[in-house]
Amino acid sequence: MTDTDTMRDPVCGMDVSPVTSVTSTEYDGTTYHFCSEDCYHTFSENPAQYASA
Template sequence: MATDPVCKMNVEPAKAAAKVDYNGQLYYFCSESCHKAFTEAPQKYAGAAPPPHSSHQHGHR
């Protein structure tokens, strides 16, 4: 299962209404309206859930 980055709904990738590749990451959407919202402001939604390994970039040891 994937999570729609706009509405946070669980989406089965094979049945997603739309998908988009943004910065090398695939995002799946439950509806065209969520897809449209993402394409209008991808940084707003793509930044909502940082990848688990992003903490390496903060300089923590």
């Protein structure tokens, strides 16, 4: 993966680079990357709500 590859933050929808994302977590076999600690914490409170987004 390169710096130009992006993934969508499941909480806010922002495109983030997995290489430079603030944090990431794995849920149900998928790795999610986040633009901020706030998005990470929101996801962590109810991952099922955002994992299907």
